[in-house]
Amino acid sequence: MRLPDSLEKLRQKFFGNTVRAFGWTSLFLLILLAIAPAKNHFAEWRRYQRGYEKLISKRSDAVTLSRHFEPGIQQIWLPEMNVVDRCESCHSALKEPTLMDVTAQPYRPHPPIPHKLEQFGCSVCHRGQGAATSVEEAHMSTLAWEEPLLPAKYLESSCGQCHQQDLKGTPQLNLGRKMLAQYGCVHCHTIKRPDGSVITGVDDPPSLAHVADKTTREWVYAWLKDPQAYSTSATMPNFKLKDEDARDISAFLISSSTSAGVKVVQASLDQAKKVKDDAALQTKAASLYGESFCASCHAVQNAAGNLVGGNVGPELTKVGTKVRPEWLQAWVRNPHDYDPPTGMPHYRFTDQEVGLLTGFLMGKSDSDLLANVHLDTATQEQIDHGKRLVNDYGCASCHEINGIKHPDNFAPELTRIGSKPVSQLAFAAGVPHTLYDYINAKIRQPRAFGSGLKMPQYTFSTAQVDALENALLSHNERSLTMPAAKTVAALPASHYEPAGAAGKLIKDLNCFSCHAINGRGGDMAPDLTWEGSSVQREWLVQFFRNPNTLRPALIRRMPKFNLTDAEINTLTDYIMAVYQSPKIDRDAMPMSGYSAGEVELGKQLYYSKFACQGCHIIDTKQDKGYVGPTLTHVGSRLSAAWVYNWMKDPQALRPGTQEPKRNMSDDDARALTAFLMSQKGREAQEAKKR
Amino acid sequence: MTYQSKKSGKRTAAGSALVLSLALLLCNLACSRSSTSSAPLPKPTAYGTAIVESSGGKQAAAVGTPLAQPVVLQVNDEQGNALPGALVTLRGPNGVYLDPATGLTDSSGQFTSNVSLGVVPGRYQITASTATKAGKVVDLKVEEVALGYQEMLGSQLNDQYCARCHNQESSAERVSNYDNLETKPHPFTEGDTLNKMTDADLTAIISHGGPALNKSPLMPPYGYTLSKSEMQAVIAYIRMISDPPYGAPGIVYAQQ
Numbered sequence: 001m002r003l004p005d006s007l008e009k010l011r012q013k014f015f016g017n018t019v020r021a022f023g024w025t026s027l028f029l030l031i032l033l034a035i036a037p038a039k040n041h042f043a044e045w046r047r048y049q050r051g052y053e054k055l056i057s058k059r060s061d062a063v064t065l066s067r068h069f070e071p072g073i074q075q076i077w078l079p080e081m082n083v084v085d086r087c088e089s090c091h092s093a094l095k096e097p098t099l100m101d102v103t104a105q106p107y108r109p110h111p112p113i114p115h116k117l118e119q120f121g122c123s124v125c126h127r128g129q130g131a132a133t134s135v136e137e138a139h140m141s142t143l144a145w146e147e148p149l150l151p152a153k154y155l156e157s158s159c160g161q162c163h164q165q166d167l168k169g170t171p172q173l174n175l176g177r178k179m180l181a182q183y184g185c186v187h188c189h190t191i192k193r194p195d196g197s198v199i200t201g202v203d204d205p206p207s208l209a210h211v212a213d214k215t216t217r218e219w220v221y222a223w224l225k226d227p228q229a230y231s232t233s234a235t236m237p238n239f240k241l242k243d244e245d246a247r248d249i250s251a252f253l254i255s256s257s258t259s260a261g262v263k264v265v266q267a268s269l270d271q272a273k274k275v276k277d278d279a280a281l282q283t284k285a286a287s288l289y290g291e292s293f294c295a296s297c298h299a300v301q302n303a304a305g306n307l308v309g310g311n312v313g314p315e316l317t318k319v320g321t322k323v324r325p326e327w328l329q330a331w332v333r334n335p336h337d338y339d340p341p342t343g344m345p346h347y348r349f350t351d352q353e354v355g356l357l358t359g360f361l362m363g364k365s366d367s368d369l370l371a372n373v374h375l376d377t378a379t380q381e382q383i384d385h386g387k388r389l390v391n392d393y394g395c396a397s398c399h400e401i402n403g404i405k406h407p408d409n410f411a412p413e414l415t416r417i418g419s420k421p422v423s424q425l426a427f428a429a430g431v432p433h434t435l436y437d438y439i440n441a442k443i444r445q446p447r448a449f450g451s452g453l454k455m456p457q458y459t460f461s462t463a464q465v466d467a468l469e470n471a472l473l474s475h476n477e478r479s480l481t482m483p484a485a486k487t488v489a490a491l492p493a494s495h496y497e498p499a500g501a502a503g504k505l506i507k508d509l510n511c512f513s514c515h516a517i518n519g520r521g522g523d524m525a526p527d528l529t530w531e532g533s534s535v536q537r538e539w540l541v542q543f544f545r546n547p548n549t550l551r552p553a554l555i556r557r558m559p560k561f562n563l564t565d566a567e568i569n570t571l572t573d574y575i576m577a578v579y580q581s582p583k584i585d586r587d588a589m590p591m592s593g594y595s596a597g598e599v600e601l602g603k604q605l606y607y608s609k610f611a612c613q614g615c616h617i618i619d620t621k622q623d624k625g626y627v628g629p630t631l632t633h634v635g636s637r638l639s640a641a642w643v644y645n646w647m648k649d650p651q652a653l654r655p656g657t658q659e660p661k662r663n664m665s666d667d668d669a670r671a672l673t674a675f676l677m678s679q680k681g682r683e684a685q686e687a688k689k690r
Numbered sequence: 691m692t693y694q695s696k697k698s699g700k701r702t703a704a705g706s707a708l709v710l711s712l713a714l715l716l717c718n719l720a721c722s723r724s725s726t727s728s729a730p731l732p733k734p735t736a737y738g739t740a741i742v743e744s745s746g747g748k749q750a751a752a753v754g755t756p757l758a759q760p761v762v763l764q765v766n767d768e769q770g771n772a773l774p775g776a777l778v779t780l781r782g783p784n785g786v787y788l789d790p791a792t793g794l795t796d797s798s799g800q801f802t803s804n805v806s807l808g809v810v811p812g813r814y815q816i817t818a819s820t821a822t823k824a825g826k827v828v829d830l831k832v833e834e835v836a837l838g839y840q841e842m843l844g845s846q847l848n849d850q851y852c853a854r855c856h857n858q859e860s861s862a863e864r865v866s867n868y869d870n871l872e873t874k875p876h877p878f879t880e881g882d883t884l885n886k887m888t889d890a891d892l893t894a895i896i897s898h899g900g901p902a903l904n905k906s907p908l909m910p911p912y913g914y915t916l917s918k919s920e921m922q923a924v925i926a927y928i929r930m931i932s933d934p935p936y937g938a939p940g941i942v943y944a945q946q
Contacts, residue, residue, distance in 0.1 A: 103810050111811060111838040112926075114919070152754025152809035169843045172755065462756045462804065614855075614871065614908030624870035627854045651915060658851055661914035 044134045045073065048090040048106050055107055061098055068096065073133060076121040080483045085121040085130035087138065114169070120486075124478065125158035126150055146421050147435075150473075153466050154436055157418065160474025162482055164193055164490035172463075176471030179464065183235055187397045188411035194480050195489055203235055207339060207400035212257035214327045214338070218373040220250040223322075228459055230322065230369060231315040233299060233307060237456035240447060245389055251378030252386025256402040260338050262330035271355020272325055272362060285360035288353060293559040296524070297344075297513070300364065312513060312524065313344060320365030329358040336508065345510040348562035393454055411455070418476025439469050494519030502574030509561055517579065525558065530581035530653065536591075537576050539637045544568045583652065589640035594674035602675025605668055615659070618679055628659060633681030644673045732794050735775035737823040738765035741830045744800055750835040750931055752842050754785075756806040761832055763801045763818050772799025782816045785809055811838030813935065835931055844927025847920055848878065851912065873906035881932035889925055896921050 015021040040046075049071055056065040074088035090106040093099045094117060099109045110117065123130035127147040132138040140148040150158065156173040166174045180186055181202045191199045211220065222229065224246040227236040241249070275281045289295075294316075299309035301317040323331075330337060332354045335344040349357065378386075387403070394410040395401060422435055428449045431441045441448065443465050446455035460468065496518040498506045506512070512521035515528045531540075545568065547558040563571070580586075606612045613619075615627035634643070642653070647669035650659040664672075746761030765776035778801040779792045785808020795801045807814055818830045837845060848856075853864065856875045860866035868875065876883050884892075891903060897913030900906040916924070929936040 103812070108810070112840045112919075112922070153752075153806070155754070168846060169839055171842070171846070172752065462806075463758065466755060608907070611907040611910070614910070615867065624867075626865050626867045626870055656850065658854070660851075660910045660912045662911065663914045 045086075045089040049092060052092040052107055055102070056099075065096060065098070076118060076130075078119075078121050078124075081121075081124060081478070081486070083121045083124055083130060085123050086133055087122040087128075087130060088117075089133055090135070090138075091122075123147075124161070125155065127158075146423075147419070151436065154470055154473055157470040157473035160471065161476065161479040162486050163488045164195070165488055170470075172467045173470045173474060175464070176467035176469065179468050180471055183237075183458065184398050185468075188394055190409060190413045190415065191475055192413075192415040193490055194482065194487065197490070197492075200493070201398075203398075204341065204343065205236075205398040208253055208257070208395075209400050209402050210257055210260035210338065212254045213260050213262060213324070215322050215324065216370075217250045217254045217375055217378075218370045219322050220253055221246050221375060222370055222373050224249055230318055232301075233311060233315045237458045239393055239454075239456045247375060248378075248382045248386035249389050249395075250375070250386070251382045252384075252390060253401065255378065255383050256387075256404075258402060262327060262338050263333070264326045265329060265333070265351055265354070267351045268329040268333070268355040268358060269325060271352055272329060272359035275356060275359025276363060281356065282360070282363075285356040288356050289360055291560065292347060292357075293557045296557060296559070310524070312522070316361060316364055318364060318366040318369060320362040321367075321369045323362075325358055325362055328361060329354050332357050332361075343510055343513045345513065345559070345561065346508045347559065348564075350562075414472060415475055416477055416480070418473040419478065436469060436473060439472055440465060443468055491519070496520040498574070498578070500574070501570050502578075505567055505571055514558075527654065528575070528579055530579055530584070532576045532579035533581040533584040533586060534639065534642045534653075535637060536639060537572055540572045540575065541568055544571060581653070584639075584641050584645050586639055586641045589644045589670075589673060591640050591677065594677065598671050598674040599678045600675075602671035602673070602678075605672050606675055609668070610662060610664075610672070631676060631679055633679060635677040635679040636681055638676075640673055640677050643676050644669050647672050731792060732777065734777035734794060734821070736765075736767075736773050736795075738773040738776045738795075738820055739768050739822055739828065740766045740770075741778065741818055741820045741828055742766060743830060743832055746805070747832045748834070748933075750837050750841075750845065751807055753807060753811055753836045753838055754809045756804055757834060760802045760804045761816065761818075761834075763803075763830065763832075764799050765795050765801070765820050766799070774799050776820050778818055778820050780816055780818050783808065783814055786814055786816065788816070805834060807834060807836035809836075811836050811841060811930065813930075837927070837930060840923045840926045841930045842927075843920070844923035844925070844930075847916065847924050848927055851916070852878070852924070855909075871906075871908060873908065875906070875909065878928045879931050879933045881934045881936060884928060885932055885934070885936045889922075892925050892928070893921055896924065 014024050052069065053066070056062050056069065059065060069092060072089075073086055074092075076085040076088065077083070078085075088094055091108075093102065093107045094110045096109050097112075099107065102108055121130060122128070126149055128149040129138050129140055129145050129147075137145075153172075156170040159167055159170045160173045160177070163170075166177070177199075180191065180199055184201055184203050184205060185191075186199045186201050187203075187205070193199065219230075223236070224239070224241055225243075226238060227234040228238065275285050295309040297310045297312035298314065298316045299307040299311060300315065302308050307315065319328075327338070331344075332347075332349060334346045335342045336346055390396065390401060390404055391407075394407050396404040396406050397410045417439070418435075420435060422433055422438075425433075425435070425438050426449065427433055427438060428441055428445075431437050442455070443458065443460065446457065447453055497503060498517070506517075511517070511528070514522045514525040516523060517528045519529075543558075544561070544563055547560055606618070612631075613623040613625055615625040617623040617625055617630045618632055620632065646653055646659075647662070647664050648666075649661050650657050651661055742764050744762040744764045746757070746759050749757045749759060751757045761780075763778055765773045765778060767773045772795075774795050774797050776795045776799075777792070778795060780788045780803055781791070782788055782805070787806040789804045789806075791803070793801055793803075801818075805816065812835070814834045814836060816832045816834065818832060819827050821827050853866075855867045855871065856878055858866055858868045858877060868877075878884065887895075887903075894902045895905060895909065896916065897911060899911035900909030902911075912921070
């Protein structure tokens with residue numbers, strides 16, 4: 001009862017009369033009013049701006065820096081992208097390159113990039129909450145903001161929002177995009193680009209329609225259990241199958257296989273058997289393997305366990321344990337008989353050579369691989385169970401399997417994965433609750449998210465996972481809504497098909513596995529789009545007959561395909577007629593008949609003014625340039641018009657070539673062409689001396 | 691009144707006891723948490739006298755990304771033999787991620803750790819330490835370089851245009867021309883020479899070739915091939931990997 005009394009006293013004291021009451025109320029309201037400006041005055045960003053002013057005041061260029069500095073909330077507004085960024089309010093030094101030595105945030109200047117900050121703002125690349133003015137809200141560590149700041153290792157994904165093409169400055173993103181197509185991700189997951197095109201796989205998983213021709217059920221079982229045990233470089237992921245599941249799937253695959261009708265040539269098989277016991281034949285076989293440059297595409301593990309050779313075809317370390325000799329000899333003879341779309345070329349080997357190579361490859365085996373695999377004859381029940389499993393695991397997303405349809409939309413579409421709300425994700429235990437950690441964990445250990453999940457286990461390195469994640473994060477809502485003016489569309493995929501008899505040969509020899517023509521094909525060997533403008537016909541004929549490399553130091557070389565004269569003629573005619581550059585008029589420069597004076601002038605230019613001998617060899621005794629091709633017989637290899645145009649601008653003919661453009665005068669280029677065209681090889685020179 | 695205060699006193703005593711026990715409990719929880727999150731240090735079975743680098747130093751990678759090769763360190767005994775079972779602890783500056791940061795040397799006496807660099811372009815020093823029998827700690831400093839966007843671009847341009855002559859290391863795919871040249875090109879790590887050249891010098895030599903600075907005429911001009919920003923990128927890369935480190939001349943700071 002005493003408390004209300006004391007309150008009453010207080011009321012009397014402050015609100016006893018009207019004037020007092022008015023005074024106190026006004027004071028109260030005044031304080032309330034003062035809160036807003038006070039809050040503004042003590043705002044976090046002001047503290048950082050004061051810190052910045054203090055920082056620059058002590059520097060020698062303080063006057064310039066303070067002239068550049070604008071206090072207050074700074075804002076970048078990009079209405080067409082729906083972006084408001086106030087990051088510059090605290091990051092005051094973003095555009096001050098002279099402060100490069102400052103590494104403490106928020107005063108670190110932005111490192112040089114090819115864009116102006118005003119064009120894209122900050123949160124387009126770094127994510128985070130651009131409009132916020134407090135550290136916590138902007139960087140998002142406390143609130144349930146869907147897009148927290150991206151860690152540096154995923155920054156390249158932001159470049160991928162606009163740039164659908166490969167970019168020079170974003171190796172991680174490029175690698176990730178390549179991996180999406182190379183490791184078969186897109187066989188199960190649909191990923192659409194902003195222009196509506198779908199990413200397609202380039203890994204070409206083998207058809208299993210005739211798998212029983214090729215290998216045994218035991219090998220299929222061992223492979224299903226652990227593909228990397230057979231070859232460390234296998235792209236097939238591990239589905240972590242139970243023993244009985246692998247048993248049943250292998251039973252189904254073998255039972256569903258039909259015969260491809262590969263041609264068995266007894267002579268080759270007999271020859272292959274002989275190779276096993278005959279040391280001389282073994283050496284012969286090994287050198288045939290070497291001469292055919294199988295190693296350009298196929299790798300083999302050496303004694304130290306390192307893979308030596310290319311990764312275009314499968315690794316061959318244990319191939320003898322995998323394949324049947326009947327199949328292998330047929331494959332070496334003509335791979336297209338078994339698998340028409342294969343990337344392996346059809347070498348024209350004789351039966352003897354086929355036998356040698358078969359014997360050599362069958363010797364590459366590992367008796368341990370199948371030592372513990374004992375399978376009883378499969379029951380119908382097992383085969384049926386295997387079929388169900390093949391359907392369940394979506395095997396037909398990648399492989400062609402008899403009796404199983406290619407499943408559509410087998411796995412979730414990933415077109416918008418980069419902006420999937422965290423609230424819609426089910427995290428595995430121990431995974432931090434951010435989208436990028438979720439994707440990372442999903443790629444690393446998909447089965448940690450639940451035992452019934454189908455996504456298989458890949459064996460990627462940390463860098464590969466990061467690259468893949470960069471590519472996935474770039475597929476987001478913003479990339480789909482980016483204004484057209486800011487996007488750089490992907491190059492359309494080339495479906496170039498050469499025509500006629502030559503086209504058939506090019507397909508048969510699988511030239512596209514290594515060479516690109518008109519935007520289609522591999523990058524292992526030179527682009528042949530303009531080959532007809534570049535070389536002389538006679539040289540090309542000789543090259544097909546006996547391809548000797550222009551750069552002796554390279555391991556990867558053009559194989560010898562044992563072509564007939566008629567085939568060579570067909571190919572060369574086609575190349576000379578069709579693969580022409582519109583920039584080069586072959587008749588603009590004469591192939592011969594240059595004056596001795598011009599040749600001499602060219603020689604002087606070659607050795608002194610332009611010092612070409614630093615990279616090329618003409619005089620095999622003196623010159624030591626190993627960077628460019630040897631030019632000893634360039635005069636009988638290239639066309640004069642090509643050489644002249646190359647002198648004028650090499651990058652225009654082969655973008656990205658190492659040879660620099662010299663801004664050469666027409667006369668210099670002509671003299672050099674004259675000199676180079678006089679280089680007809682040693683035989684020609686010696687003939688001249690006589 | 692007195693009774694009440696007594697009672698409240700009792701209450702506070704009880705309260706503080708409760709708070710104390712809660713705090714203890716929390717502390718316990720926190721301690722047990724921290725011990726589970728970072729595995730307990732393994733017990734070394736051997737003590738070395740020196741720690742040396744086997745491989746993995748002086749690598750460059752983009753900021754925030756893992757180095758291509760792991761850092762491999764070896765602990766040696768007095769005779770210089772590799773010692774298995776010695777404890778190695780790695781420390782790095784802010785942003786560096788070490789996996790694992792601590793562990794015992796394996797049967798060949800080596801300790802391998804994968805390193806991810808921080809987000810600021812520049813040099814990162816990782817300190818590896820191991821304890822000796824006498825309880826002393828021996829250290830080894832391993833330096834790695836984090837490349838920003840510009841330096842990364844420079845490193846790619848270097849691979850494409852420069853490395854065949856300026857890098858002695860040869861691979862089967864890219865054979866080095868270094869040993870063939872009479873006037874040896876400067877490797878880009880050669881700080882003693884390259885740090886003396888200004889950015890303008892380097893730009894001149896890249897765009898106009900060796901003769902621009904009275905150097906070898908075998909260095910061709912790239913002025914019509916590379917853009918200005920590409921040349922800047924190459925220079926930024928050279929500056930970053932230079933050994934000894936490059937300090938930009940000309941800027942005087944009032945306070946450092």
